[in-house]
Amino acid sequence: MTTTTSRELAIETRGLRKAYGGKAVLGGVDLAVPQGSVYALLGPNGAGKTTVVKILSTLTSADGGEIRVGGHDLAAEPQAVRGAIGVTGQFSAVDGLITGEENMLLMADLHHLPKQEGRRAAAALLERFGLAEAAKKPAATYSGGMKRRLDIAMTLVGGPRIIFLDEPTTGLDPRSRHTMWGVIRELVSGGVTVFLTTQYLEEADELADRIAVLNDGRIAAEGSAEELKRLIPGGHVRLRFSDPDAYRAAATALREVSRDDEALALQIPSDGTQRELRSILDWLDSTGVEADELTVHTPDLDDVFFALTGGTDKTEETVR
Numbered sequence: 001m002t003t004t005t006s007r008e009l010a011i012e013t014r015g016l017r018k019a020y021g022g023k024a025v026l027g028g029v030d031l032a033v034p035q036g037s038v039y040a041l042l043g044p045n046g047a048g049k050t051t052v053v054k055i056l057s058t059l060t061s062a063d064g065g066e067i068r069v070g071g072h073d074l075a076a077e078p079q080a081v082r083g084a085i086g087v088t089g090q091f092s093a094v095d096g097l098i099t100g101e102e103n104m105l106l107m108a109d110l111h112h113l114p115k116q117e118g119r120r121a122a123a124a125l126l127e128r129f130g131l132a133e134a135a136k137k138p139a140a141t142y143s144g145g146m147k148r149r150l151d152i153a154m155t156l157v158g159g160p161r162i163i164f165l166d167e168p169t170t171g172l173d174p175r176s177r178h179t180m181w182g183v184i185r186e187l188v189s190g191g192v193t194v195f196l197t198t199q200y201l202e203e204a205d206e207l208a209d210r211i212a213v214l215n216d217g218r219i220a221a222e223g224s225a226e227e228l229k230r231l232i233p234g235g236h237v238r239l240r241f242s243d244p245d246a247y248r249a250a251a252t253a254l255r256e257v258s259r260d261d262e263a264l265a266l267q268i269p270s271d272g273t274q275r276e277l278r279s280i281l282d283w284l285d286s287t288g289v290e291a292d293e294l295t296v297h298t299p300d301l302d303d304v305f306f307a308l309t310g311g312t313d314k315t316e317e318t319v320r
């Protein structure tokens with residue numbers, strides 16, 4: 001494993017704190033986001049994900065902590081940070097009254113691109129995001145997925161090295177969500193760092209190189225999806241039988257199993273490693289018991305999420 005130096009980090013925070021009206025939202029958040037990776041910030045409603053994005057993208061100030069984005073100290077050089085980043089929030093920057101192309105050209109103007117270069121960049125990005133055909137239509141006529149893609153394309157006009165995506169697929173149907181995942185993967189393959197917030201565990205699992213789970217204003221756990229899944233128990237091997245005698249013989253012989261008498265299935269706690277599987281198979285062979293089906297179950301991110309966040313919804317909690 002290589003160690004990541006702060007030079008290779010796109011985003012780094014230490015002890016990031018923020019309170020609203022005396023109520024602490026972030027109570028000391030440490031983040032280290034490697035360059036050129038997808039980093040997902042996961043957390044229940046109201047955990048403070050959007051607040052983190054707003055602070056890192058200079059839209060809101062922090063109350064304390066050290067923050068570096070794109071190699072710049074955010075407190076000392078906010079302008080340099082702004083030059084390195086692009087932000088796509090939950091509320092789109094797309095103007096529905098003008099066409100997709102006009103939205104893009106507006107962004108090119110904002111970034112002071114020369115006219116011709118702006119046109120070229122806009123056309124290339126519209127093509128890349130599958131919007132070339134719809135480019136001359138008012139953005140108000142676009143589907144939710146198209147608007148989201150246009151939003152990201154607009155963010156890219158300035159050539160940011162770090163992109164913040166706040167809940168990029170909320171409200172999209174499964175097909176549009178998959179398209180968006182493709183877009184995000186492509187961004188990263190081009191060397192961009194993507195910092196995204198999501199409530200969809202599947203999305204974090206699918207996309208992110210590293211995941212941080214935000215809970216109670218702190219990072220409850222951080223790592224790759226695989227590392228997080230290993231943090232919590234719940235992995236098991238399931239043996240299913242069709243012959244009741246074989247089932248009973250196996251249940252008696254195997255000690256630490258949970259039984260499902262109705263389904264004629266046994267669950268053996270296991271980390272799913274090759275060594276453990278082999279010993280289970282060896283044991284079955286040696287006793288002459290034959291299972292009809294053997295399946296390996298590892299905890300999924302849902303299990304991790306519930307274990308780490310206590311399954312609470314912070315928004316509802318404050319309402320109660």
Ligand SMILES: Nc1ncnc2c1ncn2[C@@H]1O[C@H](COP(=O)(O)OP(=O)(O)OP(=O)(O)O)[C@@H](O)[C@H]1O
Binds near residue numbers: 046047048051
């Ligand atoms: N401008 C503000 N003024 C006061 N309180 C705020 C403000 N912005 C956010 N909060 C509060 O801070 C907490 C965290 O909000 P935030 O939007 O960062 O959470 P989140 O994790 O993004 O939630 P969600 O998943 O619902 O979008 C919430 O309790 C919210 O009510």
